[in-house]
Every structure is written in C-alpha cells, then in structure tokens.
Amino acid sequence: MDPTTIALILLIIGAVLLIAEALSPGVFLVIPGAVLVILGIAGWISPDFLTTIYAPIVGVIVAVPVTAATLVLYKRLGRPEPPSTTVTDSLVGRTGKVIAPTSPDDLKGKVRIGSDIWSARSDVPISEEEEVVVVHAEGVHVKVERVEEGTQ
Numbered sequence: 001m002d003p004t005t006i007a008l009i010l011l012i013i014g015a016v017l018l019i020a021e022a023l024s025p026g027v028f029l030v031i032p033g034a035v036l037v038i039l040g041i042a043g044w045i046s047p048d049f050l051t052t053i054y055a056p057i058v059g060v061i062v063a064v065p066v067t068a069a070t071l072v073l074y075k076r077l078g079r080p081e082p083p084s085t086t087v088t089d090s091l092v093g094r095t096g097k098v099i100a101p102t103s104p105d106d107l108k109g110k111v112r113i114g115s116d117i118w119s120a121r122s123d124v125p126i127s128e129e130e131e132v133v134v135v136h137a138e139g140v141h142v143k144v145e146r147v148e149e150g151t152q
Contacts, residue, residue: 002047003050006043007044007050008040008044010039011043014032015037017032017036018037021033026074038058039062089137091113091118092135093133094134095134095147096111096112096113096133097111097129097132098128098132098144099117101125101127102120102144103121103122104122105121107121109121111144121143122143123143126146
C-alpha cells in the first residue's frame with residue numbers, strides 16, 4: 001500500500017476518534033486520535049516517515065503530553081460536586097411544582113422541589129404543573145398543598 005494512502009487513513013481514523021470524543025467526552029479517544037492525526041500529517045508531508053523507526057517514537061512523544069493535558073482538562077471539567085443532603089424538616093415551607101398528580105391515598109404523586117424530585121401526597125387531588133408548598137415531610141415523602149391554600 002502506498003505510504004501516502006496509509007497517512008490519509010491514519011488522518012481519517014484520528015479525526016473520527018477526535019469527533020467521537022467530542023460527542024461523548026470522557027472516553028479518552030482524544031489520545032489515540034491526536035497521535036493518529038499527528039502521524040497522518042507527518043506521513044502526508046513526508047511519506048517515507050511512516051516506515052522509519054521515528055514514527056513510533058513520535059507517536060509516544062505525542063501521546064505523553066496529550067495524555068497529561070487530557071487528564072488535567074478532564075479533572076477540571078469534571079470536578080465532583082459534594083453530594084446534596086436534605087433534611088426533610090428543611091423542606092417544610094418550600095415551594096415546588098407537581099410533575100405527577102398527587103392524591104390523599106397514595107404516594108404516586110411527584111413534586112420537583114429545587115432540583116430534587118420527591119414522592120408526594122396531598123389532602124385533595126392536585127394535577128401536574130400546579131405550584132405547591134410543602135406542609136409536612138417524612139423520610140423521602142412530602143405532603144403538599146396548593147400554593148394559594150398553603151402558607152408561603
């Protein structure tokens with residue numbers, strides 16, 4: 001196979017890996033993608049380069065800093081947030097929106113309070129999208145009333 005064709009294939013595979021990493025970050029495809037793109041460009045400029053001992057050496061020389069930079073970048077981008085803990089008593093008085101209808105007899109109702117979703121019940125049926133206020137909380141369940149009925 002012609003060395004220029006091999007360089008083009010390396011360049012295309014590297015580009016595909018870089019695009020895949022951009023679409024699904026965190027898979028670390030940027031490392032082999034960058035190495036293949038660099039080797040493909042070098043092979044395109046100097047076709048005989050890919051058949052020398054220098055090609056794998058350049059691959060390693062490129063892989064080391066790209067790996068380090070990727071790890072640093074992902075560490076900054078993916079800083080873990082501390083887990084949120086909510087004491088149920090702190091929910092009383094907070095408002096939210098019903099995302100699954102509530103009723104007096106079951107806990108199938110769901111309410112979004114801030115960014116969390118809670119199982120909910122109410123003394124009267126409350127339909128989706130209505131604003132509610134928490135009047136009681138126990139465990140992972142809350143009792144809610146419509147905002148106009150409850151106190152804010």
